Amino acid sequence: MPQVSLTVNGRSHTAEIEGRTLLVELLRENMGLTGTHVGCDTSQCGACVVHVDGESVKSCTMLAIQANGAAVTTIEGIAESDGTLHPMQAMFREHHALQCGFCTPGMVMSAIDLVQMHPEGLTEDQIRHGLEGNLCRCTGYHNIVKAIAAAWPIMHGKELPLAAE
Amino acid sequence: MGFEGIGASVRRKEDHRFLSGRGSYTDDINRPGQLYAVIRRADRPHAKILGIDTAAASAAPGVSAVYTGAELEADGVGGVPCGWQVHSKDGSPMAEPPHPVLAIGKVRHVGDPVAVVIAATRQQAKNAAELLVIDYEDLPAIAAVRDAVAAGAPLVHDDVPGNVCFDWHIGDKAIVDAAFAQAAHVVELDLTNNRLVPNAMEPRAAIGDFDRSSGEFTLYTTSQNPHVIRLLMGAFVLHIPEHKLRVVAPDVGGGFGSKIYHYAEEAIVTWAAGKLHRPVKWTCDRSEAFMSDAHGRDHSSKAAMALDAQGKFLALRVSTLANMGAYLSTFAPAIPTYLSATLLAGVYTTPAIYAEVKAVFTHTVPVDAYRGAGRPESAYLLERLVDVIAHDTGLDRVAIRRLNFIPRDAFPYQTPVALNYDSGDYQATLKSALAAADWDGFPARRQAAAARGKLRGIGISTYVEACGIAPSKLVGQLGARAGLYEVANIRVHPTGSVTVLTGTHSHGQGHETTFAQLVSDQLGIPIDQVDVVHGDTAKIPFGMGTYGSRSLAVGGSAMVKAMDKVIAKGKKIAAHLMEASVEDIEFKDGRFSVAGTDKSKALAEISLAAYVPHNYPIEELEPGLDETAFYDPKNFTFPGGCHICEVEIDRDTGTVTVANMVAVDDVGRVINPMIVEGQVQGGLAQGIGQALMENAVYDSEAQLVTGSFMDYQMPRAHDFPPMITSTENTLCTHNPLGSKGVGETGAIGCPPAVINAVVDALRDYGVRHLDMPATPQKIWSIIQANQPRMAAE
Ligand code: FES
Numbered sequence: 022m023p024q025v026s027l028t029v030n031g032r033s034h035t036a037e038i039e040g041r042t043l044l045v046e047l048l049r050e051n052m053g054l055t056g057t058h059v060g061c062d063t064s065q066c067g068a069c070v071v072h073v074d075g076e077s078v079k080s081c082t083m084l085a086i087q088a089n090g091a092a093v094t095t096i097e098g099i100a101e102s103d104g105t106l107h108p109m110q111a112m113f114r115e116h117h118a119l120q121c122g123f124c125t126p127g128m129v130m131s132a133i134d135l136v137q138m139h140p141e142g143l144t145e146d147q148i149r150h151g152l153e154g155n156l157c158r159c160t161g162y163h164n165i166v167k168a169i170a171a172a173w174p175i176m177h178g179k180e181l182p183l184a185a186e
Numbered sequence: 187m188g189f190e191g192i193g194a195s196v197r198r199k200e201d202h203r204f205l206s207g208r209g210s211y212t213d214d215i216n217r218p219g220q221l222y223a224v225i226r227r228a229d230r231p232h233a234k235i236l237g238i239d240t241a242a243a244s245a246a247p248g249v250s251a252v253y254t255g256a257e258l259e260a261d262g263v264g265g266v267p268c269g270w271q272v273h274s275k276d277g278s279p280m281a282e283p284p285h286p287v288l289a290i291g292k293v294r295h296v297g298d299p300v301a302v303v304i305a306a307t308r309q310q311a312k313n314a315a316e317l318l319v320i321d322y323e324d325l326p327a328i329a330a331v332r333d334a335v336a337a338g339a340p341l342v343h344d345d346v347p348g349n350v351c352f353d354w355h356i357g358d359k360a361i362v363d364a365a366f367a368q369a370a371h372v373v374e375l376d377l378t379n380n381r382l383v384p385n386a387m388e389p390r391a392a393i394g395d396f397d398r399s400s401g402e403f404t405l406y407t408t409s410q411n412p413h414v415i416r417l418l419m420g421a422f423v424l425h426i427p428e429h430k431l432r433v434v435a436p437d438v439g440g441g442f443g444s445k446i447y448h449y450a451e452e453a454i455v456t457w458a459a460g461k462l463h464r465p466v467k468w469t470c471d472r473s474e475a476f477m478s479d480a481h482g483r484d485h486s487s488k489a490a491m492a493l494d495a496q497g498k499f500l501a502l503r504v505s506t507l508a509n510m511g512a513y514l515s516t517f518a519p520a521i522p523t524y525l526s527a528t529l530l531a532g533v534y535t536t537p538a539i540y541a542e543v544k545a546v547f548t549h550t551v552p553v554d555a556y557r558g559a560g561r562p563e564s565a566y567l568l569e570r571l572v573d574v575i576a577h578d579t580g581l582d583r584v585a586i587r588r589l590n591f592i593p594r595d596a597f598p599y600q601t602p603v604a605l606n607y608d609s610g611d612y613q614a615t616l617k618s619a620l621a622a623a624d625w626d627g628f629p630a631r632r633q634a635a636a637a638r639g640k641l642r643g644i645g646i647s648t649y650v651e652a653c654g655i656a657p658s659k660l661v662g663q664l665g666a667r668a669g670l671y672e673v674a675n676i677r678v679h680p681t682g683s684v685t686v687l688t689g690t691h692s693h694g695q696g697h698e699t700t701f702a703q704l705v706s707d708q709l710g711i712p713i714d715q716v717d718v719v720h721g722d723t724a725k726i727p728f729g730m731g732t733y734g735s736r737s738l739a740v741g742g743s744a745m746v747k748a749m750d751k752v753i754a755k756g757k758k759i760a761a762h763l764m765e766a767s768v769e770d771i772e773f774k775d776g777r778f779s780v781a782g783t784d785k786s787k788a789l790a791e792i793s794l795a796a797y798v799p800h801n802y803p804i805e806e807l808e809p810g811l812d813e814t815a816f817y818d819p820k821n822f823t824f825p826g827g828c829h830i831c832e833v834e835i836d837r838d839t840g841t842v843t844v845a846n847m848v849a850v851d852d853v854g855r856v857i858n859p860m861i862v863e864g865q866v867q868g869g870l871a872q873g874i875g876q877a878l879m880e881n882a883v884y885d886s887e888a889q890l891v892t893g894s895f896m897d898y899q900m901p902r903a904h905d906f907p908p909m910i911t912s913t914e915n916t917l918c919t920h921n922p923l924g925s926k927g928v929g930e931t932g933a934i935g936c937p938p939a940v941i942n943a944v945v946d947a948l949r950d951y952g953v954r955h956l957d958m959p960a961t962p963q964k965i966w967s968i969i970q971a972n973q974p975r976m977a978a979e
Pocket residue numbers: 058059060061062063064065066067068069070079080081082
């Protein structure tokens with residue numbers, strides 16, 4: 022069986038896997054990182070989003086072997102080591118941007134990437150379109166959009182030039 | 187600590203675990219030695235099973251077992267039971283055909299489970315399931331209700347003639363007929379309520395486990411009501427007594443009704459675990475969920491209203507065909523009848539109502555409650571009908587509603603269709619919504635839109651619904667095979683912290699926070715001293731679970747009752763400790779005090795004395811401070827309100843954009859406004875989804891066309907504007923909290939408001955009604971078809 026070596030949340034990990042093993046399967050089943058969820062089988066829901074070398078990726082759509090040598094960050098790896106939440110996590114809580122929590126890990130990982138990609142600012146419309154790949158059945162997205170807009174200034178250390186709302 | 191009691195938007199206790207990836211959903215659980223089950227399902231809607239060759243699958247690598255319906259039947263496994271029995275007009279009970287756990291003899295819908303393969307890995311089980319050879323003889327099939335009742339339609343069950351499960355009615359036909367005969371106007375409308383797939387983001391999953399030393403089974407499952415599953419599966423399917431069956435529903439990723447029911451897969455994994463003496467796990471794929479989770483809605487109705495010359499409603503007549511799917515799901519018969527037709531008075535004084543419901547079997551996935559469960563269907567019917575009345579008679583849409591509202595001082599109000607509304611103020615929610623939506627400013631916005639080449643419309647709906655299901659005696663008379671009380675255990679620990687055990691279940695509603703607030707408020711302790719436990723039959727005394735927005739109204743009331751007992755016992759202990767008489771003890775803000783003195787003791791001092799009863803009235807009082815209450819509600823609760831939607835239509839593409847969505851609801855006493863708002867927003871999103879995009883489509887051969895997120899349009903973030911929500915509350919008069927429920931209001935009030943807005947936008951195109959979903963294709967076709975006339979004008 023092929024071998025894969027990668028770094029997950031700062032720790033290196035090597036595993037023997039079947040070639041067809043998906044990254045999400047490696048994370049959930051092999052490494053016990055069950056924060057990354059599977060909500061569909063057509064690459065549409067985004068519950069499985071993680072960061073691979075800093076970019077958000079649907080881990081149900083990537084073979085584990087493709088992540089060989091990569092640095093992967095999952096929802097379990099974004100808070101500070103003392104447990105302080107990442108600003109995006111904190112704003113999701115503050116703005117009640119989660120209900121059942123199932124879409125939340127993928128939503129948070131996508132949102133972090135979205136904010137990082139837009140240092141120039143983000144409009145409400147850009148946030149809504151930026152979440153194209155993430156489904157939430159509970160919240161109606163209203164509070165997710167608010168939370169992302171609220172996390173932007175904290176993550177960039179300046180005021181959000183174009184207020185999202 | 188800041189204010190954490192009733193009325194505070196406390197941030198949720200459960201969020202830290204969900205935000206850190208530390209939730210524990212069923213598929214996150216793995217038991218030592220676990221095997222994996224994969225289910226082979228029918229790929230066709232209706233066929234005889236001539237044979238199943240399991241040889242190759244059984245011999246495939248890693249396979250432990252392959253089971254078909256025959257093995258389960260031979261082992262005495264029963265069918266999936268239905269929890270509600272409806273009787274037809276003639277008094278005969280509904281047809282209740284067998285619903286085998288794995289198909290026996292025939293398959294009756296795409297997705298009907300035929301065989302299960304259990305293997306060491308999921309992949310091995312999947313591979314082996316492909317090797318099953320099933321020999322079918324195809325039979326003709328029907329998916330639509332109208333086709334099912336047509337003469338000569340293929341039968342779903344050989345012994346159910348005409349595919350009719352029951353033919354039920356409510357109300358007084360003679361009075362209604364007489365009113366129609368006298369009416370100044372009669373307005374008729376035919377409409378369908380489109381079939382939906384609930385699509386909670388967490389797919390269903392189940393793990394069966396068997397402990398050989400104790401003989402106890404455990405089922406971990408994605409359920410909204412673990413005790414109900416234990417009852418149904420234990421008593422009817424697997425014949426395991428309650429004390430040998432534990433059902434755990436851990437973190438559950440959304441339900442919306444679809445996780446109420448007892449599903450075949452739960453029985454399969456539990457039974458197989460007993461056979462194989464190994465844990466067996468099944469996790470649903472999304473595509474599999476589309477053809478195995480109970481669907482929602484799918485009603486086809488004819489409605490007619492009789493009016494006097496001024497527009498007062500005199501009588502309503504409704505006849506509905508309701509799709510049950512191929513088998514009866516747990517609550518299916520109750521949805522179009524007792525949860526829908528009983529709401530046909532709506533917020534109006536219509537004095538006479540007669541409704542008939544024919545429930546029919548089709549070759550489709552079973553249909554059951556989905557967010558709102560029957561009430562969205564009646565609200566949609568009524569609120570569309572009222573708009574069509576306005577259209578046909580030329581009366582103003584708002585004025586006609588106002589004219590017919592049940593006035594604020596008319597409560598308690600007895601409707602002609604059984605329900606007795608306890609409270610409400612429909613003028614107040616209407617007034618507030620009209621202001622929030624700037625109703626009067628609409629003509630200017632319409633004009634501005636027209637200048638941009640867009641069609642703008644505004645729509646309103648004023649609705650009432652019934653929550654807090656429900657008085658056990660009443661529902662028993664109506665055919666429920668269970669009581670619908672709720673249970674709470676308040677366990678005050680020796681040092682004064684509290685564990686709350688509740689029979690309700692949270693799968694997104696935030697119970698861990700709301701209930702902690704309630705307990706904190708009543709017992710005067712910080713919420714971090716209160717933990718709420720749900721979802722495990724081994725921990726919680728009993729319970730009926732969460733659906734129908736019942737958790738606070740019924741479950742919260744049970745908590746209040748249990749806390750009253752805690753306080754009453756605490757007073758006796760306090761009286762003893764402070765050498766006063768019980769009548770003189772007062773309890774406030776977490777302290778027991780002797781009236782008129784400065785003597786007092788904290789709850790923690792009382793609980794310590796209760797568990798370390800050295801100085802204690804031990805002759806009269808048992809030690810401990812741990813009280814349980816069963817609360818049986820006195821009535822349903824009746825949330826209501828007004829939703830207003832504004833849309834803009836692109837003429838060239840037919841695309842509808844929601845420009846504004848306002849909801850003003852009356853939900854009774856609010857514990858946590860932030861959570862209430864979130865519930866409304868989520869409900870509105872599902873309501874807009876139903877109105878504009880979602881649709882479960884079967885083709886004429888009963889193949890499911892919308893079988894994945896590729897084909898079934900789920901609402902996404904950019905489908906919505908910011909939502910404007912608020913409450914105008916009147917209190918429920920018959921429960922101790924005054925709370926009514928909020929989980930479903932959005933999905934109930936919103937769809938008619940959206941369609942009313944779409945029809946309003948198309949008013950120049952001669953549109954009187956269109957069925958949901960209002961897709962671009964549908965609207966584009968209307969615009970195209972009417973263009974010549976428009977051009978001529
Ligand atoms: S699991 Fe749905 S996109 Fe990956």
